[in-house]
Amino acid sequence: MTDARWRLVAHQAAGDTVLVDLDPAGAEQRRHVVADAELTRWVRESSPGLRWVWNDTAAWYPALLADGVEIERCHDLRLSHAILQLSTLVTDPAELRAATAWAAAAPAPAGGDALFDLVDDRERLPDDIDEVQAEFDRQRRALESATQPDRLRLLLAAESAGALLAAELHAAGLPWHRPTHEALLEDLLGPRPAPGTLPREAQRLADEVRAALGDPHASLDSQPKLLRALHRAGIAAQTTNRWELTQYDHPAIPPLLAYKKLTRLLTANGWTWLDEWAAAGRFRPVYVPGGVVTGRWASSGGGALQLPRLLRPAVRADPGWVFVVADVAQLEPRVLAAMSRDTALANAARGTDLYAGIVAGGVVTTRQEAKIAVLGAMYGATTGDSGRLVPALRRAYPRAMGLVDDAARAGERGEAVTTWLGRTSPGPSERWRHLQANASDPEAPANAAEAARRSARDRGRFTRNFVVQGTAAEWALCWLAELRTRLRTLPPTDSTAAASGPVFGRRAHLAFFLHDEIIVHCPERDADAVTEAVRDSAAAAGELLFGGFPIDFALDLRISNDAAKS
DNA sequence: AAGGGACGCGCG
DNA sequence: AAAGCGCGCGTCCCTT
Incomplete structure (x- = not known):
């Protein structure tokens, strides 16, 4: 074991990984060259509190999680670079801005099985130990000279914790009950249609609209054609958006709005989506930390940020497990x-x-x-x-x-x-x-x-x-990071959530995050402890950001077998 | 045939 | 029941 504060990690030619340990003063302590396949063991045996420094969490962490190990803390050089080189709190950003190789756009996040397909296509960040060490030094110098170094340090720590969590959320997945989703689709749309044909209820509504318009060939799916068909029927709408159409009193309008609603459900979250994104009992969206300029997370694939309220009942805890669902009121x-x-x-x-x-x-x-x-x-x-x-x-x-x-x-x-x-x-x-x-x-x-x-x-x-x-995104990141730390202290259980994988199948884990809302999936016996952790983390986040300023962050909290909203 | 823009609509 | 921020995605339509 070692008293290293940071451990820089990078790839070296010929299937080796280089580890460089730095002491709290930033001085190099020792250097190891290990086979790539040995990295998991080094992670498992590293001392608590060590911060791993690497070019890109999305490139390193999914494989470690798949191998069954977690990282406690990291420093994500790509995300930190993006923040520091723009921040007005950094007094002299010149050398960071000159390091253009680190300004790569957010790579396509690698999720589990897709990892190796994506790696070749991505714009590669520097992954050579000298480059990694040089960038880390630049970032440390930028922090030391910053006008509010404590705030920036907190931001980089929270951003990096978010990067770890994004990979963990993907690995764990959101429990998804396929029969509930299918029953909902069949209720509203009718049985799953043959490819290339409309579901029964959508077809019925389309027929009704065309009859009301007196136009058997009216196109309902093409905005310009629909607009012309409406004009021919005497409806003088300028656009075809929902709000404007409700202004017109015509028998074609109600079935048209219903048709639009159903075809939206079909194309966005129909059977195809179910097969592609929630096949094995988990919805695994791809989260993109720092993907929005404001610092919010973005998502790529699966529409993680658009999970319709209608489908919330399909979010169903595993047997013996429950959800702790929390959102912040008026964050x-x-x-x-x-x-x-x-x-x-x-x-x-x-x-x-x-x-x-x-x-x-x-x-x-x-x-x-x-x-x-x-x-x-x-x-x-x-x-x-x-x-x-x-x-x-x-x-x-x-x-x-x-x-x-x-x-x-x-x-x-x-x-x-x-x-x-x-x-x-x-x-x-x-x-x-x-x-x-x-x-x-x-x-x-x-x-x-x-x-x-x-x-x-x-x-x-x-x-x-x-x-x-x-x-608000910074507050939410601190809330997540605090909660992630607290959840890690809960002991494992015999009640398994097998589809959450080797790391999260036997312990309370975050399963979903959306701007100001979280879902924790946990064994029933942990529900109260998790609830307390969620509350404590929110209070801690408020204290971290705003010190003694008296501001409440009120949570709407519930323990439930599903994630339906009130 | 591929790709970009506009639109509409789902989320916070 | 709105006009004002940030997103992603599916569809259609037009350009290259």
């Missing part, structure tokens, strides 16, 4: 209250319903108004009900509103904005700068000034939302 306005130190908004957020708190403060009269106003404030609404209500919020919560208004103005000027922990927005595009420059050019066309103003306002709404959405 973004709570985060805004804390980062702006707005005690009035924090008071409204005390307890479980921030919107009720705003009503109780006499700012608006109904909960619905409060919700519309808050969303409008964070998204930059200027018209409609939402736009009308925002000024009341501006009077009641000047600090919170001042923060988002400042962010919007900075964005309109083309400046960058930064989240609480130091993630900075990307700069404006070349096209955007060109539009702004054009506006003051006397030779420019007459509409140039208007185009420039519009794009400036568009960017202002982006930066306004960036600081809030991005800081």
Whole structure:
């Protein structure tokens, strides 16, 4: 064993892996060259607290999980590079920005069996020990000179923990009850149709629409053709979106809306999806940590971020296991209250319903108004009900509103904005700068000034939302990282969830994450301990980010055999 | 034939 | 029941 703080790991030619141990001061202690196949044993035998440093978690970790070992902590150089080279908290980012090999776009995440097919296709990050060590040194120097090093260190640790968790979520999967999903499809659509044909109920509705339009050949699936068919029937719609169609009183409209709903279910989450994504009793979406500019996770394949509420009943715990399902009520306005130190908004957020708190403060009269106003404030609404209500919020919560208004103005000027922990927005595009420059050019066309103003306002709404959405994502990452650590302390059980694999089949594990919601799959006997861990982790995340500032992060928590929403 | 853009709709 | 952020995906349609 060793007292190393960090262990850098990289590939070397001829099937060997190089490990370099660094002491807490960053000095090299020792170096090992081991066969690739031996890495699992080195992971298993490493001391607690060691932080593994590698180029890309998505490239290393799935194979280790498949081998039955977990990593406790890591430092993901790719994700950290992306944060540091943009962050306004880094005083001198020049050498990081010059290391362009580390600026590779997010690789296609490798999931289990697809790992080896994908590796060849990906843009390869440096994976040579000297390059890995050089980049780690650059990142350490950037942190040491940063204006808020503690915040950035927390962000990088949370981002890296998220990268571990993303691989673990894929490996564990979300328990999926195929019979429930199939029964739901058959209820709504009829029996699974032969390939190339519509399910019974979709066909019935299509016939009904065509009869009502008096147009036996009307196309319902092509937007331009459908629009023309509607016009021929005297329906003067400009688009075919759901909201606009409901405005028209015509017998073709109700069956058309029902048809659209059913074909959506069929194409997005029908039998084909079930075969492809939830075949073996688990839904295994591919999570992409840091995939959204704000720091939210993205997903690739399976539509992880779009799991329709309708299908929630198919999320079913294994026998002897249950779910602990938790989501944060109004995460973004709570985060805004804390980062702006707005005690009035924090008071409204005390307890479980921030919107009720705003009503109780006499700012608006109904909960619905409060919700519309808050969303409008964070998204930059200027018209409609939402736009009308925002000024009341501006009077009641000047600090919170001042923060988002400042962010919007900075964005309109083309400046960058930064989240609480130091993630900075990307700069404006070349096209955007060109539009702004054009506006003051006397030779420019007459509409140039208007185009420039519009794009400036568009960017202002982006930066306004960036600081809030991005800081909320940071809170969520800290919540996840804290919870992941706590769950690891629960002892294994005899009750197995075999489809969750060698690592997670015998222990409580995270099974799903979506921005502000988590699902933990755990043995029944652990449900109370997990619930407590979820609560404690949320409190810890609030403390980590906002110290002593009095802000509640209210959780909606339930223990259930399925994940249906109330 | 492949690929990009627009649209619509699911999620937060 | 809306117009305002961030996504992914399936379909259609047009370009290369």
